[in-house]
Structures are given as structure tokens and as C-alpha cells.
Amino acid sequence: MMQKKDFSVFFDKMTEIKIGLNYYTNFQKVIDNINTISMRLTQLNYLVGQKDMRKAVEELWEENPKAFSVMGILVAVRKEHRKKAWGRDGNEYLVYNFFDSVDHIMEFIEDSGLITVLQDKHIKNLVDYVFGVEAGLDTHGRKNRIGEIMASKVAMLFDNAGIDYEREVQSKKIPAINSVLKKDSKRFDFVISCPNKKYLVEVNYYGTQGSKVTEIPRSYMDVAKKINSVEGYEFVWITDGIGWKMAKEQLNEAYDEIPSIYNLSTLQDFIDEILRNSEN
Numbered sequence: 457m458m459q460k461k462d463f464s465v466f467f468d469k470m471t472e473i474k475i476g477l478n479y480y481t482n483f484q485k486v487i488d489n490i491n492t493i494s495m496r497l498t499q500l501n502y503l504v505g506q507k508d509m510r511k512a513v514e515e516l517w518e519e520n521p522k523a524f525s526v527m528g529i530l531v532a533v534r535k536e537h538r539k540k541a542w543g544r545d546g547n548e549y550l551v552y553n554f555f556d557s558v559d560h561i562m563e564f565i566e567d568s569g570l571i572t573v574l575q576d577k578h579i580k581n582l583v584d585y586v587f588g589v590e591a592g593l594d595t596h597g598r599k600n601r602i603g604e605i606m607a608s609k610v611a612m613l614f615d616n617a618g619i620d621y622e623r624e625v626q627s628k629k630i631p632a633i634n635s636v637l638k639k640d641s642k643r644f645d646f647v648i649s650c651p652n653k654k655y656l657v658e659v660n661y662y663g664t665q666g667s668k669v670t671e672i673p674r675s676y677m678d679v680a681k682k683i684n685s686v687e688g689y690e691f692v693w694i695t696d697g698i699g700w701k702m703a704k705e706q707l708n709e710a711y712d713e714i715p716s717i718y719n720l721s722t723l724q725d726f727i728d729e730i731l732r733n734s735e736n
Contacts, residue, residue, distance in 0.1 A: 461722055463711045469721035472698050473609070473661060479601055486590040490583065497582040499523035500530075503565075505577050510562055517558050524555040530582070531568050532589050606661035607645050609720060610694055614646070617727045619734075621657075622647040630656075633689060636682040650733040655716075656683055657692040662699030670703040673710035680714040692716040694723060 490497075499516065500523055506512035516523055528551045533539045539551045544563055554564040565571045572578070579585045614621055625647045628634045633656065634641065646657035658676070662669050676693050683691040693710075696719040700707050711717055718726050 460715070460717075461725070463708050466711060466717075466719060466722055467700070467704060467707065469719055470698060470700055471696055471720055472663065473602065473605055473696070475602070475605065479598065479605075481591055481594050482597060482601070483591070485597070486587060486594055489590050490587055493526040493529065493586070494583050496520075496523045496526045497586055500527065500582050503574050504579060504582070505575065507575060509565060509571055509575060510558070513561050513565070514558055517561070524561055525552070527555055527561070527564065528552050529586050529589060530570060532593060534593070602661050602663055603659070606696065606720075607659045610646070610657075610659050610723065613720075613723055613727065614648075617731065619648060619727065619730055622649075625656075627656075630654075630689075632686050633683055636686055637679070640679065640682070642679065648730060650730060652688065653733060654689050655692050655730070656689060657694060659694045661695065662697040664699050669699050670706050673703070673706040677710050677713045680716075684715065690716060692718070692726065694718050694720075694726075696720050 499520055502516050503509065503512050528535060528539075531551070533551045535552050537551075540548050541551055541554075543549050543554070543560075544567070551564075554560045565574070611621075611623070623646060625644045627637050627642045627644065630647075642658070644656045645659040646655075648655040648657065658679075660672075662672075676691075680691040680693070683689050691714070693714055693716065695717070716726065
């Protein structure tokens with residue numbers, strides 16, 4: 457392994473990835489999510505403007521009780537979120553378990569505050585309303601999108617250098633590594649095989665300064681220690697982003713402990729090492 461650059465050089469070269477406007481909202485995903493429930497949302501439109509809400513719920517329940525199965529999205533909760541709430545009976549329920557009876561549905565509508573919104577027609581069309589809800593929920597996907605952009609940049613650099621790799625490999629598919637990670641199983645963004653070594657590569661990007669960033673370095677130090685204890689394997693961490701500015705001390709500690717850690721600016725050093733080892 458070549459001599460690693462000083463931490464100050466590494467840290468000063470942290471960069472901000474340029475993003476396009478399509479980063480902010482994945483409208484195709486929003487449209488797809490709406491299309492799967494639009495028929496039932498249209499049926500729920502019957503509740504808009506109803507002064508006798510219970511009577512309207514009873515009528516719709518008799519016509520099609522399945523229409524209520526999508527009602528959680530009206531409070532920005534998807535079924536897969538498995539969010540919980542306390543019921544009037546003192547029991548805790550998954551939000552989507554409130555749609556099993558007229559009584560439970562009325563409890564949901566009244567206690568969530570939806571009854572005022574529906575009766576006073578603050579919402580006129582539930583399909584349009586949920587489009588906005590889905591667009592808002594999609595902002596949580598930005599972390600994944602920026603991670604994908606970072607991984608794509610790394611992949612491009614590997615491709616340009618003629619480096620072969622596997623993408624998104626689960627640690628359980630590597631028995632020697634799975635045995636040391638145990639419950640800390642991982643999905644490696646890249647696995648690169650050289651004649652005498654396999655590099656297991658984790659890639660991420662932190663564009664914002666959040667408290668979670670300060671917790672990341674220690675977890676990677678632990679993973680690196682376990683993987684590097686297995687002969688023939690090496691953990692490589694490629695990370696970047698101005699989010700590290702508030703976690704310089706923690707990142708410095710990881711930089712000293714993890715033999716192979718790079719950002720986009722220093723990644724060429726890793727590429728050079730791979731090319732040298734591939735010739736052996």
C-alpha cells in the first residue's frame with residue numbers, strides 16, 4: 457500500500473457534488489405511487505364537504521370498504537411506514553389498522569383533524585392533495601439520490617481506468633466476511649478482486665451537516681477492523697461532502713485508523729493501487 461496523504465490534504469479536498477434540478481423530487485415515482493391508489497382516493501372524494509361525516513362513511517363503507525385502505529396517506533403515512541398511534545381505548549395501533557370498521561375510521565378522521573379539513577372543503581380533490589403529499593414525502597429520498605450520484609461518479613472513474621468490479625454485494629455472499637461481521641451485515645457498493653486481495657468498498661456522501669455525521673466514522677472504524685482481520689480482504693471507504701466540516705475531529709480519528717479511506721479528489725491513489733495489484 458502506498459503512503460497515505462496527510463489528513464489535512466484529504467480534508468481540504470472535500471468537495472460538493474454538483475446536482476441537477478431532478479435531484480429534488482422524483483416526479484415519476486410520485487406519479488407511480490398515485491396511480492396505484494387513485495381509484496380509491498377518487499372514491500374517498502365522496503367524503504369531501506359532507507356535514508354528516510359518519511353517515512357518509514357508513515354509506516361508502518357499505519359500497520366499498522376497501523376505499524378506506526389508503527386513507528393513511530392523507531396524514532402523510534404510507535402503509536410500509538408502519539407508524540403507530542394510540543387509540544381512544546388506550547391501545548396502540550398501526551395507523552393502517554384504523555381502517556377496519558366505521559367506528560375506527562371515524563376515530564381516525566376526528567382525532568387526526570381531517571374532519572375539519574374534509575367538511576370545510578380545505579381539500580377539494582384527494583388525488584391532487586395526495587400528489588402534494590407524495591411530493592413532500594419524496595424529499596426523504598434525496599439522501600439515497602445523492603448517494604447514487606456519488607456511487608455513479610466512483611463507478612465512472614473505475615470504468616475509465618478499466619477496473620472490473622461487482623456492484624451492491626451483500627456480505628452474506630462472502631462467507632469469510634459474513635462470519636466476522638455477524639449482526640453488522642452490510643451491502644458493499646463495490647467489490648474489486650485482485651489476484652491476492654479483494655477490496656470491499658463502501659461509498660457515501662454527506663452534503664449536509666447533521667448530528668448523524670459525527671457518529672459515522674466510529675462505525676466504519678469497527679467495520680474496517682473486522683474486515684481487515686481476514687486475510688486477503690481489505691475495507692475501503694470512499695466518502696465526500698461538505699457535511700464533514702462539522703465532524704472534522706471524528707473523521708480525522710477514522711482517517712488515522714482506517715488504512716484505506718479516500719474522497720473523490722484522492723481516489724486516483726486507490727485506482728493506482730488496484731492497477732498495480734492487478735498486474736501481480
